[in-house]
Amino acid sequence: MAYVLLLSVSLVLCLLSGFSSSSIVHAAAAAADEEHAGYTLVVISSLKQKADCSGHRVSPPQNRTWVPLSLSHGPCSSSSSAALPGREKKPSLAELLRQDQLRVDSILMALSGSDDYADEKAKKHAAKSTTTLMQHGPVVDVNVGSASSISSSVQSIDPMASGGGSSSRRRRSMPGVTQTMMVDTASDVPWVQCHPKATAAGSGSFFDPTRSRTYAAIPCGSPACARLGPYANGCVNGRCQYRVAYPDGSSTLGTYSSDLLTITPSDAVSGFQFGCSQAETGSFDARSSGIVALGGGAESLLSQTAASHGNAFSYCVPPTPSDAGFFVLGAPTTAAATSGFVATPMTRFPRSSTFYRVVLRDITVAGRRLNVPAAALAAGAVMDSRTAITRLPPTAYGALRAAFRRRMAAYRLAPPRGALDTCYDFTGVAVVRVPRVALVFDRSAAAVELDPSGILFNDCLAFASNGADSAPGIIGNVQQQTMEVLYNVGGGAVGFRRGAC
Structure with missing residues (x-):
C-alpha cells in the first residue's frame, strides 16, 4: 500500500x-529501497537461548591474547554446566530486571555524590535485596594461585567454532584454581571467594590461599594498602583488610592479598592484588567466584596491568547465553586489528574515577535521526558491562519509544514487563520486521548500529528511562551484544566493532 x-x-x-x-x-523504487533498508528481518527463535552451547559464531581476534567469555546462567558458562539440573535456576525476567534496576540505582547514587550507605534509598534496597550482584552478566574463567599440585580444568571453546559448534572441557597447563569471575567495568577492587561455598552439587570451587606457594597477604602500611582508600577496612594481625559495600546491601570483606593471576597459558599477571573474601553479605550466585574489576580506580586489574598491557581491554558479549564471546586484556597492536572500530572520546565523571563516560549525540530509528535535544544528553552515559538494559534520559527515551512504536504498529502490544514498557505479543509470528536502531556518539565517524539482540529483549524494546534528563545514561550489555567494545583508557577512547561475536 x-x-x-x-x-x-x-x-x-x-x-x-x-x-x-x-x-x-x-x-519510487529508490524510495521503497530506502524505506526497506531501515528495517531488518529477525527470526524470533534466533534471539532465544538454546539448550546447548553453540560456540563462537565468528572467529575471535587473531594474533591477540583472549579468553572465552559467556553469559552467566547459560550453557556456555562452565559454572552453569557444573550445577545440578533444576537446582541452580536462572533468575526470572522479573528478578533480573529488579536486580538490574538496583545496579542502575547504585551507579547513579555513586555519581550523585551522596553518601551511598546512609542514603534512604540505599537502606530501602538493602531491606528488600535478596541477590543482586552476581546473578547475570558476562563471565570469564581465570586461574588464581600457583600450586602445581592443584589440577585445573576449565571450559575451552574452539575459537573457530561457528553455528553448530560445541563446547568441550579439556586440561590446560595452567597453575592454580579455576575461578569463574564476573567482568565488571564499574568497580575497582577485584576479589575472589576464599572460603568454601555451598552449591547444589556440594562445596563449590574456591581459592584456598594456604595451597598457593606464591600467595601473600598485603601488610598494613604498604603502598598497596594505602591505595585502597575508601575500600580499606583496618588491619588484622598486621594484614591489610578490605571491604567493598554495595548500596543494595551486598558486601564482601577479607584480606587484601597478592598472587599469580593466569588468564591464558601464555598470559599471567604476577603479584596480582585482589581481595581474598572471607565473608559476603547478600545471596551471591554460587556459580560465580568473584569479580574481575576493570574500573578506572588504582586497585583495578586494568590499572595494575597498564604498564604491561597498554592500559586497555576489550570484550564481546554474545547475543544469547548459548553463544560464546571473548575477553582481551590489552589493545590491538596492528592496523588490521584496529580496523572496523567506530571510536568516540572517553572521559571521566567529576565525582568518580571508577566509571567510563561517553556522550550520546542522538539516536536513529529506521535510518532517521530523532534529533534529541542536546541538553537531554549533556550528562553523558556510563559504559557498563554489568547493567543489562540501557537507560536513557526521559526525553531521549520518549522519542525512541514513540518512533519505535510507530515503526512496529503492525504487531500487537503486550503488557509492560518491569521497566520495559514497550513489549509485543509475537504469538504465531516467526519473523519480525524490526526497525534498525543506532546510537550516534560524540565525534563518531558513523553511528553504531545495534544487533537485533540489542533491540529486542524478551520481546520488548531493550531500553528504559533513567528517571531524569539531568542524570547520566547507562549503556548496558544488551546493547553491546555482538560488538567488540574496546576501552582504550590510555588513549581516551571507546571503540565499537560490529559483528565480532
Missing part, C-alpha cells in the same frame, strides 16, 4: 513538472 501511494504521488509530481515515466518508476 505504501509503495502504491508513493508511486501515485510521484505520478502527480511528474505531470506537473514534465518528468518522464521512467523517472517516476526509478524514484
